Amino acid sequence: MSRALPRLAVVVAASAAALVALRAASFVPMTDARGESAWVRLSWSARPERIEQCRRLSDAELEKRPAHMRLRLECEGRFARYLLQLTVDGTAALADTVQGDGLRHDRPMHVLREHPLHPGARRLQATLVRLDSTTATAGDSPAGEQGTVLGDRETREREERVRRTGESIPPRLSLDTTITLGAGRVVLITYDGTRRTLVARTGSAPP
Amino acid sequence: MRSLERLALRVVRALDSASHRLLGWRYNPLHQSGAIAVALLALLIITGLYLLIIYRVSAPWESVARLQGDPWLGRWIRGVHRYASDALILAVGAHVLRLFAQARSWGPRTLAWTSGVILLLLLFTSGWTGFVMVWDTFGVQLANAGARLLDVLPIFSEPIARTFAGDRPVPSAFFFLNLFLHVALPLGAGAGIWLHVSRIARPTLLPPRPLLWGIVAALVALAVALPAPLPPRADPFVVPGQVPLNLFYAFWVPPAGRLPVWWAWGGAIATFALALLVPRLTRRPREGSWAPSVVDPRLCTGCNQCPQDCPWEAITMRERDDGRPTLVAHVDPALCVSCGICAGSCAPMGVGPVHRTGRDQLVDIRALARDVLDVTALPQVLAICCENAAPPQLDLLRREGAVIHPVPCSGNLHTSVVELALRGGAAGVIVFSCPPRDCRGREGPTWLEARLFHEREAELQARVDRRRVCSATMAVGDGAATVSEFRRFRESLVPLGVLSPDELGDADAICEPVLPVATRGRS
Numbered sequence: 001m002s003r004a005l006p007r008l009a010v011v012v013a014a015s016a017a018a019l020v021a022l023r024a025a026s027f028v029p030m031t032d033a034r035g036e037s038a039w040v041r042l043s044w045s046a047r048p049e050r051i052e053q054c055r056r057l058s059d060a061e062l063e064k065r066p067a068h069m070r071l072r073l074e075c076e077g078r079f080a081r082y083l084l085q086l087t088v089d090g091t092a093a094l095a096d097t098v099q100g101d102g103l104r105h106d107r108p109m110h111v112l113r114e115h116p117l118h119p120g121a122r123r124l125q126a127t128l129v130r131l132d133s134t135t136a137t138a139g140d141s142p143a144g145e146q147g148t149v150l151g152d153r154e155t156r157e158r159e160e161r162v163r164r165t166g167e168s169i170p171p172r173l174s175l176d177t178t179i180t181l182g183a184g185r186v187v188l189i190t191y192d193g194t195r196r197t198l199v200a201r202t203g204s205a206p207p
Numbered sequence: 208m209r210s211l212e213r214l215a216l217r218v219v220r221a222l223d224s225a226s227h228r229l230l231g232w233r234y235n236p237l238h239q240s241g242a243i244a245v246a247l248l249a250l251l252i253i254t255g256l257y258l259l260i261i262y263r264v265s266a267p268w269e270s271v272a273r274l275q276g277d278p279w280l281g282r283w284i285r286g287v288h289r290y291a292s293d294a295l296i297l298a299v300g301a302h303v304l305r306l307f308a309q310a311r312s313w314g315p316r317t318l319a320w321t322s323g324v325i326l327l328l329l330l331f332t333s334g335w336t337g338f339v340m341v342w343d344t345f346g347v348q349l350a351n352a353g354a355r356l357l358d359v360l361p362i363f364s365e366p367i368a369r370t371f372a373g374d375r376p377v378p379s380a381f382f383f384l385n386l387f388l389h390v391a392l393p394l395g396a397g398a399g400i401w402l403h404v405s406r407i408a409r410p411t412l413l414p415p416r417p418l419l420w421g422i423v424a425a426l427v428a429l430a431v432a433l434p435a436p437l438p439p440r441a442d443p444f445v446v447p448g449q450v451p452l453n454l455f456y457a458f459w460v461p462p463a464g465r466l467p468v469w470w471a472w473g474g475a476i477a478t479f480a481l482a483l484l485v486p487r488l489t490r491r492p493r494e495g496s497w498a499p500s501v502v503d504p505r506l507c508t509g510c511n512q513c514p515q516d517c518p519w520e521a522i523t524m525r526e527r528d529d530g531r532p533t534l535v536a537h538v539d540p541a542l543c544v545s546c547g548i549c550a551g552s553c554a555p556m557g558v559g560p561v562h563r564t565g566r567d568q569l570v571d572i573r574a575l576a577r578d579v580l581d582v583t584a585l586p587q588v589l590a591i592c593c594e595n596a597a598p599p600q601l602d603l604l605r606r607e608g609a610v611i612h613p614v615p616c617s618g619n620l621h622t623s624v625v626e627l628a629l630r631g632g633a634a635g636v637i638v639f640s641c642p643p644r645d646c647r648g649r650e651g652p653t654w655l656e657a658r659l660f661h662e663r664e665a666e667l668q669a670r671v672d673r674r675r676v677c678s679a680t681m682a683v684g685d686g687a688a689t690v691s692e693f694r695r696f697r698e699s700l701v702p703l704g705v706l707s708p709d710e711l712g713d714a715d716a717i718c719e720p721v722l723p724v725a726t727r728g729r730s
Contacts, residue, residue, distance in 0.1 A: 014229055019429045026293045027436065027451040030461065035448030043372035045365060101364065112369050186444045190374040202444055
């Protein structure tokens with residue numbers, strides 16, 4: 001008994017020390033140097049503009065095609081590239097070419113860039129400018145003359161083209177704002193698809 | 208790789224030594240690391256079931272905060288879940304280190320090693336999802352670290368990191384996916400554990416009850432005394448200056464963050480590949496002490512004892528091709544780990560690794576009796592010691608006057624060796640085994656005890672005075688206990704005096720002459 005008690009005390013003390021060590025290793029304070037800066041984050045996904053050459057097909061041409069392949073406008077083209085630029089207090093911080101994802105760049109373009117800032121009031125200018133020019137061809141006029149072969153489908157085709165054009169990002173977007181940020185704070189510059197403009201946020205996104 | 212193994216063995220012995228002094232060999236958790244890992248996984252599943260009821264994918268942090276706010280149940284169950292997951296990594300680490308140090312990572316154990324590496328990968332992945340699920344500052348840190356690695360792979364249409372950028376709420380589907388993986392991976396690990404132990408007979412999946420309940424009680428006490436804190440909710444508009452890092456699961460985050468992403472991938476893949484290659488890098492030629500057991504079909508009586516005793520299910524009984532009506536044992540060399548336990552199980556001494564069959568052991572003990580035991584007028588105590596148990600303690604026993612006879616495994620020892628040693632002049636025979644849960648042959652001490660004292664085949668003959676035979680445990684770091692056990696046995700021999708000629712009998716009447724090696728054949 002006289003030997004068992006000190007031994008038990010040692011066992012309890014050692015076990016307690018091991019448990020405290022386990023807890024300490026479970027919550028090791030890790031300093032993140034990123035927290036010493038403020039940050040500007042550019043993040044959005046949007047569909048790039050389609051640059052295409054279109055030709056208006058006549059009723060005779062459409063009649064030669066299977067019914068499910070009849071479209072009034074026959075187009076070929078590609079998606080536009082954009083120049084993304086960010087200046088902080090007039091100094092260029094970022095300049096990058098962005099384009100749609102995927103091997104053919106026909107997917108939405110996803111932008112995610114971060115740049116550190118000195119905490120305090122900063123003037124931020126972000127621009128996204130289309131690099132490739134588009135030339136409207138006679139055939140792509142949505143108000144073209146209506147034929148007889150397609151009937152209602154021609155109207156739906158026209159509406160679909162208008163919708164797609166509306167979904168794609170405008171040829172030029174810009175934001176010029178001055179924001180005061182503390183260390184560890186983030187300003188998010190994102191694309192508002194409803195207003196079709198760049199916006200800056202410093203708080204949680206609305207649900 | 209051998210020098211690494213030796214270094215690891217020194218570390219294991221040092222840890223064992225400290226643990227034996229503190230807890231004794233019966234409750235040394237380092238011997239039970241695999242079983243403790245399984246017990247902790249079970250504890251994680253049980254506590255996880257409660258957390259699963261409370262957790263909401265639509266409000267992850269808030270639901271965990273609600274748990275944290277419940278001081279009666281939620282807070283400590285979450286704490287136990289968290290601390291058990293950390294302890295699980297420690298247990299697995301100890302398990303890996305021990306098996307590597309003891310050269311138990313190659314040959315027939317390759318499947319166990321490989322499945323163990325994959326289980327460890329599942330464990331880390333499951334842990335990763337568990338931390339991300341909480342969606343606190345540490346969770347988002349891990350999510351971003353994972354996204355950084357995954358986004359360079361051309362498999363996602365949209366960068367994962369954009370999910371956490373703040374321009375839209377993190378979708379519930381993300382948390383649902385994490386929850387699914389967090390539940391499914393441990394269940395998959397259950398199947399993995401089955402594969403992990405599939406090549407061993409009678410796997411021990413849980414530690415002894417006192418140890419099991421002691422660990423559970425310790426984790427509960429820790430969770431109550433020092434609850435696991437809940438860091439602030441993740442906010443994409445805040446980069447916290449300090450994050451509570453979990454070293455067990457996220458040790459890789461700081462170095463990986465400093466490396467270019469492909470370097471980080473390279474490091475991870477190289478580590479995984481190296482772990483998978485360990486069985487190849489540590490393998491030995493199957494000769495000498497690593498030679499698999501062979502069967503002498505002429506001696507095999509078909510008693511079916513060696514398949515029962517083999518801890519690796521490496522022996523099966525087959526039809527004979529020599530016309531005799533019995534079955535004959537067959538050893539699959541791909542499954543045999545050369546532990547030699549079959550040699551101790553075979554009464555006619557017809558099976559065992561080359562040079563370690565019962566007959567080979569009799570040759571050795573005869574030589575020992577002739578060269579050592581006979582030269583002294585005083586009866587001596589023969590200490591047959593497992594050479595893996597605690598090599599430094601052999602000198603302690605020598606200083607006590609013991610005649611040392613090392614054996615590769617006490618389970619390999621044939622009981623006729625004990626009888627022959629007594630006939631050869633030993634006053635008594637004490638067999639020192641390693642602690643039962645640390646036996647490299649898994650069941651050596653268990654079968655030895657059963658054969659010496661409980662009439663398990665090949666039992667020590669009834670004519671042998673059991674008072675002159677003793678089995679004991681030799682635990683590294685506990686030399687005092689070894690010496691004390693030896694002295695106690697030696698003193699118990701004093702009243703018995705010297706063995707009388709009547710007791711000795713005719714040695715050759717019980718011990719078959721050794722067959723020429725050339726006549727042995729592998730079945």
